[in-house]
Amino acid sequence: MSIDFEKLAEQEYKYGFSTEVDQEIAPRGLNEDIIRLISSKKDEPEWLLDWRLKAYKHWLTMKEPDWAFIKYPKIDFNNISYYAEPSNNPKPESLDDIDPGIRETYDKLGIPLEEQKMLAGVAVDAVFDSVSVITTFKEKLAEDGVIFCSISEAVKEHPELIQKYLGYVVPQKDNFYAALNSAVFTDGSFVYIPKGVRCPMELSTYFRINAENTGQFERTLIVAEEGSHVSYLEGCTAPKRDENQLHAAVVELVAHKDATIKYSTIQNWYPGDSEGKGGIYNFVTKRGRCLGDNSRISWTQVETGSAITWKYPSCILEGDNSVGEFYSVALTNRKQQADTGTKMIHIGKNTTSNIVSKGISAGEGHNTYRGLVEIGKNAEKARNYTQCDSMLIGDKCGAHTFPYIEVKNSTAHMEHEASTSKIGEDQIFYCQQRGLSAEDAVSLIVNGFCKDVFKELPFEFAVEAEKLLSVSLEGSVG
Amino acid sequence: MLEIRDLHVEVEGKEILKGLNLTINKGEIHSIMGPNGSGKSTLAQVLAGRDSYEVTKGEILFRGKDLTELEPEERACEGIFLAFQYPIEIPGVANTYLLRESLNSIRKYNGLKPLKHVEFGKLAREKMNNLKMDDDLLKRSVNEGFSGGEKKRNEIFQMQILEPKLSILDETDSGLDIDALKVVSDGVTSMKSPERSFLIITHYQRLLNYIVPDYVHVLVDGKIVKSGDKELALELEEKGYGWIEEGVGA
Numbered sequence: 001m002s003i004d005f006e007k008l009a010e011q012e013y014k015y016g017f018s019t020e021v022d023q024e025i026a027p028r029g030l031n032e033d034i035i036r037l038i039s040s041k042k043d044e045p046e047w048l049l050d051w052r053l054k055a056y057k058h059w060l061t062m063k064e065p066d067w068a069f070i071k072y073p074k075i076d077f078n079n080i081s082y083y084a085e086p087s088n089n090p091k092p093e094s095l096d097d098i099d100p101g102i103r104e105t106y107d108k109l110g111i112p113l114e115e116q117k118m119l120a121g122v123a124v125d126a127v128f129d130s131v132s133v134i135t136t137f138k139e140k141l142a143e144d145g146v147i148f149c150s151i152s153e154a155v156k157e158h159p160e161l162i163q164k165y166l167g168y169v170v171p172q173k174d175n176f177y178a179a180l181n182s183a184v185f186t187d188g189s190f191v192y193i194p195k196g197v198r199c200p201m202e203l204s205t206y207f208r209i210n211a212e213n214t215g216q217f218e219r220t221l222i223v224a225e226e227g228s229h230v231s232y233l234e235g236c237t238a239p240k241r242d243e244n245q246l247h248a249a250v251v252e253l254v255a256h257k258d259a260t261i262k263y264s265t266i267q268n269w270y271p272g273d274s275e276g277k278g279g280i281y282n283f284v285t286k287r288g289r290c291l292g293d294n295s296r297i298s299w300t301q302v303e304t305g306s307a308i309t310w311k312y313p314s315c316i317l318e319g320d321n322s323v324g325e326f327y328s329v330a331l332t333n334r335k336q337q338a339d340t341g342t343k344m345i346h347i348g349k350n351t352t353s354n355i356v357s358k359g360i361s362a363g364e365g366h367n368t369y370r371g372l373v374e375i376g377k378n379a380e381k382a383r384n385y386t387q388c389d390s391m392l393i394g395d396k397c398g399a400h401t402f403p404y405i406e407v408k409n410s411t412a413h414m415e416h417e418a419s420t421s422k423i424g425e426d427q428i429f430y431c432q433q434r435g436l437s438a439e440d441a442v443s444l445i446v447n448g449f450c451k452d453v454f455k456e457l458p459f460e461f462a463v464e465a466e467k468l469l470s471v472s473l474e475g476s477v478g
Numbered sequence: 479m480l481e482i483r484d485l486h487v488e489v490e491g492k493e494i495l496k497g498l499n500l501t502i503n504k505g506e507i508h509s510i511m512g513p514n515g516s517g518k519s520t521l522a523q524v525l526a527g528r529d530s531y532e533v534t535k536g537e538i539l540f541r542g543k544d545l546t547e548l549e550p551e552e553r554a555c556e557g558i559f560l561a562f563q564y565p566i567e568i569p570g571v572a573n574t575y576l577l578r579e580s581l582n583s584i585r586k587y588n589g590l591k592p593l594k595h596v597e598f599g600k601l602a603r604e605k606m607n608n609l610k611m612d613d614d615l616l617k618r619s620v621n622e623g624f625s626g627g628e629k630k631r632n633e634i635f636q637m638q639i640l641e642p643k644l645s646i647l648d649e650t651d652s653g654l655d656i657d658a659l660k661v662v663s664d665g666v667t668s669m670k671s672p673e674r675s676f677l678i679i680t681h682y683q684r685l686l687n688y689i690v691p692d693y694v695h696v697l698v699d700g701k702i703v704k705s706g707d708k709e710l711a712l713e714l715e716e717k718g719y720g721w722i723e724e725g726v727g728a
Contacts, residue, residue: 432527432549432550434636435587444579
């Protein structure tokens with residue numbers, strides 16, 4: 001048997017190509033002029049520019065957080081460009097207006113932008129660096145009153161909704177990266193589901209970082225009115241580059257009474273090479289408010305990319321009987337580091353939260369689960385179930401768990417289960433004895449480990465996730 | 479089928495097998511018996527290709543091929559099956575899923591088309607009924623939460639599906655009650671054919687009441703010290719291993 005855990009073959013990151021397009025890139029550095037430039041590029045109203053500037057002024061007073069279990073050289077925020085757009089008609093009216101290079105990029109990524117070629121029942125917003133290049137099925141969705149467009153477009157077309165909900169869940173001053181995002185956010189998606197509507201399609205946004213030395217600061221906002229239902233998925237990739245690139249997103253979800261939002265992420269940003277060179281720094285703030293009674297927000301994430309992941313999709317359970325869920329698979333291979341988890345803040349009565357976290361560490365990767373479950377003093381009969389499992393592949397990786405539990409109401413019911421296992425040589429040998437290669441065995445065992453999370457993904461994406469995990473594990477056994 | 483010549487094997491620097499010779503022809507059932515620590519399980523692991531077992535001398539030929547040159551999965555694909563003494567649990571992986579992947583991997587190696595889900599399902603249910611196993615065990619995770627008896631039956635079930643040329647049963651009988659023992663031994667005898675061989679490793683004679691071996695070998699201190707037919711097993715049952723050990727001065 002030749003399982004050599006130490007040998008880490010260089011895995012091919014198949015999304016690592018870059019696209020040649022004429023681009024307009026803002027000069028590096030961050031100051032009020034750059035923010036004014038972004039705002040004017042997007043033709044924004046005065047109030048939004050003021051909102052950005054206010055965030056920027058506050059950001060200047062803030063310090064980069066250092067509590068996460070990650071190590072990286074200090075980011076020079078003045079050495080990043082904060083805006084890049086394809087200069088060849090950035091606001092296409094139809095597919096034909098899109099730069100062929102960009103269309104080809106999405107084809108290569110398996111996301112054809114022509115509606116007839118798309119997965120049936122999935123609408124896509126394609127964000128390329130700082131701008132949304134197209135949103136498909138907009139007209140069809142509009143028939144049901146569903147708004148699905150880029151956030152820049154929403155600022156113009158639906159200013160009342162944006163003014164009401166922007167920063168409604170993640171305030172400008174929330175944290176260092178959220179404040180930065182509020183100052184310089186470029187594009188992302190806006191979703192609005194009217195009262196009583198069950199969104200007829202899966203909605204998805206595909207984020208692509210292409211330009212060099214550029215940060216991507218996406219902003220996504222989803223509002224589900226009373227009794228509505230929506231399932232949304234985001235995917236992310238980036239070219240291979242030797243420099244680290246920053247991705248600092250903010251995602252806000254608002255679920256009114258009896259509404260359900262299901263938010264799934266398949267994050268596959270470029271993870272860096274086996275020496276730890278390059279890769280995306282992924283500092284993301286994602287949060288949802290279950291405002292109304294019986295509302296539900298469910299986060300599912302499969303995090304296989306990025307050199308650094310700092311991300312805690314959270315739920316604030318305000319409405320009575322509201323439900324928050326977090327299902328996560330995070331994989332770190334090579335020198336990747338992930339510090340991820342969730343916060344479940346119980347405020348309403350009979351609120352429930354479920355957390356299932358599966359961390360896989362291979363190579364020299366470090367994987368941290370960090371979670372907070374807080375039961376407020378009025379949250380009568382709140383319930384939480386947390387399951388937090390770590391799997392280690394090889395002996396140079398690490399798994400770390402920091403669960404925080406704060407209970408201020410004695411009627412709460414809390415369950416916490418945690419396990420750490422090492423993928424056993426005996427498990428691999430057993431599969432080999434049944435005719436499978438060591439690599440297939442690892443992939444089989446890891447997929448089995450992640451099953452509880454994958455079953456939460458929309459079906460087509462669950463299959464993708466399994467494949468992605470197998471590819472990301474390549475080279476973890478030699 | 480299998481030829482082992484002067485096999486020496488070390489585990490963590492300690493010699494366990496010290497010059498073992500064994501020939502198994504097509505269609506034969508061989509049984510290896512011996513006291514604890516004599517090297518029975520080591521032999522099973524070495525044949526299956528476990529990498530912490532180092533062959534320091536001697537050779538193993540399986541159907542003319544040098545087995546030590548092959549990866550464990552290649553050995554499996556060539557037709558070697560090991561029923562584990564302690565079957566391994568794999569949480570989250572359905573029993574049926576592992577087995578279908580296994581079968582199709584072996585079929586592919588041998589130039590056969592993969593079985594379709596429906597065909598596989600039919601095959602699996604048929605074999606399960608023969609072994610009086612609950613259909614439910616197909617959907618459950620590999621060996622997870624299985625009782626001792628269920629695990630052993632599951633090994634035999636896998637053997638029936640994969641149809642190996644040489645089956646090695648490593649103390650499959652230990653921990654089984656009489657009923658389960660009967661089911662397991664029926665599972666083995668039903669597969670007996672002129673093309674298929676078995677190597678049955680056991681500590682006790684009682685399994686051999688159900689599976690009649692052509693040859694019985696006694697392994698003491700890393701060597702086969704005595705061979706005979708099933709009568710030898712009965713003698714061992716009666717007298718224990720002491721008289722043989724004394725005889726070889728072990």
